[in-house]
Amino acid sequence: MAHVIDSKIESFLKVSQQSDFPIQNIPFGVVKWINGEESCATRIGDVVINLSILEENGIFSDCNLKKNTFDGDSLNKFLSQTKQVWRSVRSTLSNIYDKKNIDFQYKTNIRSQCESNFSDVKMILPVSIGDYTDFYSSKEHATNVGSMFRDPKNALLANWSHIPVGYHGRSSTIFVSGKQVNRPNGQKKSPNDELPNFGPSKKIDFELEMAFVTGNGPNNGDPISVENSEDFIFGLTLLNDWSARDIQQWEYVPLGPFLSKNFASCISPWIITLDALEPFRSNRPSQDKPKPLPYLQQSPLNANFNIKLEVGIKPQGSEETIVSKSNFKHMYWSINQQLAHHSINGCIIRAGDLMGSGTISGPNKGSYGSMLEITWNGTEPIKLSNGTTRSFIEDNDLVIMRGYSENKELRIGFGECESKLLPSKTWKKK
Numbered sequence: 077m078a079h080v081i082d083s084k085i086e087s088f089l090k091v092s093q094q095s096d097f098p099i100q101n102i103p104f105g106v107v108k109w110i111n112g113e114e115s116c117a118t119r120i121g122d123v124v125i126n127l128s129i130l131e132e133n134g135i136f137s138d139c140n141l142k143k144n145t146f147d148g149d150s151l152n153k154f155l156s157q158t159k160q161v162w163r164s165v166r167s168t169l170s171n172i173y174d175k176k177n178i179d180f181q182y183k184t185n186i187r188s189q190c191e192s193n194f195s196d197v198k199m200i201l202p203v204s205i206g207d208y209t210d211f212y213s214s215k216e217h218a219t220n221v222g223s224m225f226r227d228p229k230n231a232l233l234a235n236w237s238h239i240p241v242g243y244h245g246r247s248s249t250i251f252v253s254g255k256q257v258n259r260p261n262g263q264k265k266s267p268n269d270e271l272p273n274f275g276p277s278k279k280i281d282f283e284l285e286m287a288f289v290t291g292n293g294p295n296n297g298d299p300i301s302v303e304n305s306e307d308f309i310f311g312l313t314l315l316n317d318w319s320a321r322d323i324q325q326w327e328y329v330p331l332g333p334f335l336s337k338n339f340a341s342c343i344s345p346w347i348i349t350l351d352a353l354e355p356f357r358s359n360r361p362s363q364d365k366p367k368p369l370p371y372l373q374q375s376p377l378n379a380n381f382n383i384k385l386e387v388g389i390k391p392q393g394s395e396e397t398i399v400s401k402s403n404f405k406h407m408y409w410s411i412n413q414q415l416a417h418h419s420i421n422g423c424i425i426r427a428g429d430l431m432g433s434g435t436i437s438g439p440n441k442g443s444y445g446s447m448l449e450i451t452w453n454g455t456e457p458i459k460l461s462n463g464t465t466r467s468f469i470e471d472n473d474l475v476i477m478r479g480y481s482e483n484k485e486l487r488i489g490f491g492e493c494e495s496k497l498l499p500s501k502t503w504k505k506k
């Protein structure tokens with residue numbers, strides 16, 4: 077496949093073996109540079125490359141790129157162009173940074189302007205997110221939650237195996253990695269309380285998710301098919317969908333989560349394209365019982381991606397403890413099925429929409445993607461390496477998510493998605 081960058085090529089930029097960002101990755105993000113300007117960027121090893129400067133210098137002149145695609149503070153203009161353009165830019169970048177390309181290597185004038193060290197720049201939110209949808213597509217997660225809150229014998233609701241269940245979230249409070257989040261105040265009522273009470277949530281949780289970022293779907297609202305869905309999927313990020321379980325439990329009937337979910341979500345700064353992940357395709361669980369309706373049917377062969385995921389908790393002043401190791405390959409509904417379902421009714425998909433997978437839990441306890449499941453709603457606290465225990469996330473804990481794919485020749489990663497929980501703000505009646 078011409079759009080997959082040869083795993084053998086090497087860049088003249090130094091890339092360590094454990095780096096998430098070899099020349100085969102070519103992720104896309106938005107950077108605030110030392111001079112305060114913001115523009116789109118990619119990264120090879122620890123070198124961040126200013127795409128706006130490359131564009132000004134005519135490097136993408138054969139890519140059919142719209143003028144000034146990369147000089148803004150989001151990737152949306154790039155996302156709104158076609159998959160052919162996305163691919164053409166990636167292949168141009170891998171070509172000029174290939175160590176065989178002596179030509180660009182010695183263009184020191186351009187290189188000195190466009191290259192910076194990663195530690196000297198600040199990553200900002202890569203996409204101006206229009207709409208945020210969150211699915212609920214891990215069978216293990218849905219089963220665990222259903223067992224805890226309803227009935228272990230009927231953990232999955234009747235619709236779950238027929239519909240990629242999802243809800244419309246809120247995009248205004250999605251942040252890039254590095255964001256500090258205040259513990260939300262809200263209304264809670266445990267089953268034993270007679271009346272609800274108000275105050276800081278006592279059950280703050282992470283949700284280990286991935287999310288895909290879209291291009292423009294058909295503007296007349298025609299459905300996107302499973303088969304064509306990847307023409308409209310730009311790439312993936314890590315997503316920590318912060319959740320307040322006590323608020324959630326009281327508010328979610330009958331319309332689903334509301335304030336328990338929209339106080340903060342956090343994504344990793346680099347969007348990793350599906351082409352970069354192509355060598356890591358993986359089979360999806362089979363869907364025979366029941367078989368989905370025709371518009372959702374898809375062969376399980378290579379319908380998922382093998383992306384290793386982990387979550388660490390780092391209390392203030394202490395070392396990090398890994399509390400979960402999961403994998404994106406466990407998803408029951410693929411991203412293709414999610415997008416086909418989302419658009420089957422005429423819903424318009426726009427460049428820069430973000431669609432979360434839902435919490436990604438694996439089959440055993442060490443692979444659960446939330447503290448709700450890891451500690452079974454707080455009944456089985458876990459021990460951290462500093463000797464303290466956790467049922468949920470405590471104030472000043474840093475939650476770190478990582479994801480990467482690897483085989484013998486290649487490692488493609490997402491970097492980190494980290495977010496610290498701060499104490500709640502004081503609320504007073506005015």
Ligand code: CA
Nearest residue numbers: 210283317434
């Ligand atoms: Ca979620």
